[in-house]
Amino acid sequence: MTKLYNVAVVGATGAVGEQIILQLEQSDLPIATIKFLSSPRSAGSTLSFKGKPVIVEEATPESFTAIDIAIFSAGGSISAELAPEAVKRGAIVIDNTSHYRMAEDVPLVVPEVNEDALRQHHGIIANPNCSTIQMVAALEPIRQQYGLKRVIVSTYQAVSGAGNLAIDELYTQTQAVLNNEPVEATILPSAGDKKHYQIAFNAIPQIDVFGEDDYTYEEHKMINETKKIMGDASLKVAATCVRLPISRGHSESVYFEIDEAGVSAADIKASLKDAPGIVLQDDPATQTYPQALDCVDKRETFVGRVRRDLDEPKGFHMWVVSDNLLKGAAWNSVQIAERLVALNII
Amino acid sequence: MTKLYNVAVVGATGAVGEQIILQLEQSDLPIATIKFLSSPRSAGSTLSFKGKPVIVEEATPESFTAIDIAIFSAGGSISAELAPEAVKRGAIVIDNTSHYRMAEDVPLVVPEVNEDALRQHHGIIANPNCSTIQMVAALEPIRQQYGLKRVIVSTYQAVSGAGNLAIDELYTQTQAVLNNEPVEATILPSAGDKKHYQIAFNAIPQIDVFGEDDYTYEEHKMINETKKIMGDASLKVAATCVRLPISRGHSESVYFEIDEAGVSAADIKASLKDAPGIVLQDDPATQTYPQALDCVDKRETFVGRVRRDLDEPKGFHMWVVSDNLLKGAAWNSVQIAERLVALNII
Numbered sequence: 233m234t235k236l237y238n239v240a241v242v243g244a245t246g247a248v249g250e251q252i253i254l255q256l257e258q259s260d261l262p263i264a265t266i267k268f269l270s271s272p273r274s275a276g277s278t279l280s281f282k283g284k285p286v287i288v289e290e291a292t293p294e295s296f297t298a299i300d301i302a303i304f305s306a307g308g309s310i311s312a313e314l315a316p317e318a319v320k321r322g323a324i325v326i327d328n329t330s331h332y333r334m335a336e337d338v339p340l341v342v343p344e345v346n347e348d349a350l351r352q353h354h355g356i357i358a359n360p361n362c363s364t365i366q367m368v369a370a371l372e373p374i375r376q377q378y379g380l381k382r383v384i385v386s387t388y389q390a391v392s393g394a395g396n397l398a399i400d401e402l403y404t405q406t407q408a409v410l411n412n413e414p415v416e417a418t419i420l421p422s423a424g425d426k427k428h429y430q431i432a433f434n435a436i437p438q439i440d441v442f443g444e445d446d447y448t449y450e451e452h453k454m455i456n457e458t459k460k461i462m463g464d465a466s467l468k469v470a471a472t473c474v475r476l477p478i479s480r481g482h483s484e485s486v487y488f489e490i491d492e493a494g495v496s497a498a499d500i501k502a503s504l505k506d507a508p509g510i511v512l513q514d515d516p517a518t519q520t521y522p523q524a525l526d527c528v529d530k531r532e533t534f535v536g537r538v539r540r541d542l543d544e545p546k547g548f549h550m551w552v553v554s555d556n557l558l559k560g561a562a563w564n565s566v567q568i569a570e571r572l573v574a575l576n577i578i
Numbered sequence: 579m580t581k582l583y584n585v586a587v588v589g590a591t592g593a594v595g596e597q598i599i600l601q602l603e604q605s606d607l608p609i610a611t612i613k614f615l616s617s618p619r620s621a622g623s624t625l626s627f628k629g630k631p632v633i634v635e636e637a638t639p640e641s642f643t644a645i646d647i648a649i650f651s652a653g654g655s656i657s658a659e660l661a662p663e664a665v666k667r668g669a670i671v672i673d674n675t676s677h678y679r680m681a682e683d684v685p686l687v688v689p690e691v692n693e694d695a696l697r698q699h700h701g702i703i704a705n706p707n708c709s710t711i712q713m714v715a716a717l718e719p720i721r722q723q724y725g726l727k728r729v730i731v732s733t734y735q736a737v738s739g740a741g742n743l744a745i746d747e748l749y750t751q752t753q754a755v756l757n758n759e760p761v762e763a764t765i766l767p768s769a770g771d772k773k774h775y776q777i778a779f780n781a782i783p784q785i786d787v788f789g790e791d792d793y794t795y796e797e798h799k800m801i802n803e804t805k806k807i808m809g810d811a812s813l814k815v816a817a818t819c820v821r822l823p824i825s826r827g828h829s830e831s832v833y834f835e836i837d838e839a840g841v842s843a844a845d846i847k848a849s850l851k852d853a854p855g856i857v858l859q860d861d862p863a864t865q866t867y868p869q870a871l872d873c874v875d876k877r878e879t880f881v882g883r884v885r886r887d888l889d890e891p892k893g894f895h896m897w898v899v900s901d902n903l904l905k906g907a908a909w910n911s912v913q914i915a916e917r918l919v920a921l922n923i924i
Binding site: 382384386388403406407410421425426427429430433434435436437438442445446447455468469470472474476477478479481483485487497516517518519521522523524525536537538539541542543544547549551553 | 772781792815863864884887
């Protein structure tokens, strides 16, 4: 008989939480019971799961009694406080926040890249940053075949990465601009930072707050997480992260250099064509390339505009697009849960 | 006595033409007479110059009789046909289209970078592509001081680069999305191409049409024009050009490698600080960096987010923003006219 699992979603009412619920509904994960948890503020509201109403409960240490899998997406401080409580009670935690990602004893997993790392878990498994996930998913099949020595990425990130309030802010500001009314900014670029700027019809080269080296934390995440997921501290990674007036779907302009010589763009495309989780959309003759709008609600990472650098024979460019709320967050988390079951880790 | 010049603007009713007129009004160019020219379709309409009405005339070869300076911005085919006619009649042509840019006997000029090339003109001077101009303006002071061997740029380009109809399309589509109405696309990514895609809340990795090597013409322009303006065929340049739902102001994520070793980000910033036409906006502690919204109606190129690459000691990243209709087109053209006068070339 198939084992059934008790699953909890922490942060069920957030932008990512909503998508985790949808992904769980579509998943073949054998679920016995489901529990939706949130802050005291959102507790008491009713969501649905597979057609049945589920009342959202306040997340407390006791919420995790008898839970097998707890997917966290309620901010780093909640994960810091409650993930150890869930583990103490026997749950495996899949954490969407950045809190545990760089901890040495926490696997940071994109199943297409390093699902074997799941076997080393000590209760907590970290889900990488959205912009990291789609990039490593696209780079991994290339790295497998030709090696990888360097990555330089510039991102084109949707506001939904900053939550539901940021989506509201984009739409409200946009309507205000169209009406010639004053625009108010209170969320972006980073809710926790001092200044806020208009995102409607603008490009803001700041995501998350700045570190002391003048890189943003979002850029640090892409750099450090990529090295950890790929298990290659010597890999050169550079990132510039930019927020744009797009509601959903992150795009990335990725330059990369491989180890092997004599590789063509056609070879790179061939390595991507049947790679797991990747859809190659690359035909300039028919103007076929990935677009943010087209990736919404899809689990895959879309890759196009693959071409060799005109000066560097081992250098290539590509355009990588994925739904930041799905592969970038909710789907990757649920996929981790599915892999835990498939690999008999849970 | 100061010599006065008869000036003609070809394509006076377009997005760039409108801005050329405004820049001429604010310029200290000694203008005797002004003539606004257009296609037969727009001829007959009335514009104003320094408070006086000017009737737009149809551009014909005879329009250029007695004209000293003719600024063209009416598309490549009009420049191909009429620029030689203007030159034949004694005018110096400043051409905003791509038609003559790579011709060997045509100087391609950004005054802050290569105004000496103006002395080699044979009647036609080409104004570079918008995305090229702001990038070379920002790179030149760095190159002067530390040398430059490689550039990799990813652009974040506003729709106004595709003309007034593209601006209308962005706003119309945006309102349709907010109203949950169907969206129509007829202009972007490239009016002359087969397929058109929604730009509202999207990112389109195509500007202009594709070449046979799977790079777009916009990318070719950035690569080839940069080498020509800087007079360095060995400079490595790579570009990925992306259209975004921004009405005005191009942003660029620029990675570059210099020749000299031991240079810090502070050194790079110092070389930019007092460079002509450059405004350094770079203070992460106060979230100060260039933004598309802030550059509108300004002639300068704004630079920020300057930081050293974490792996490559001679590599740096920066964020470069400018009004694509001004420094990217109208202002650079009028600035060329001013420099022709100041350098006694005309």
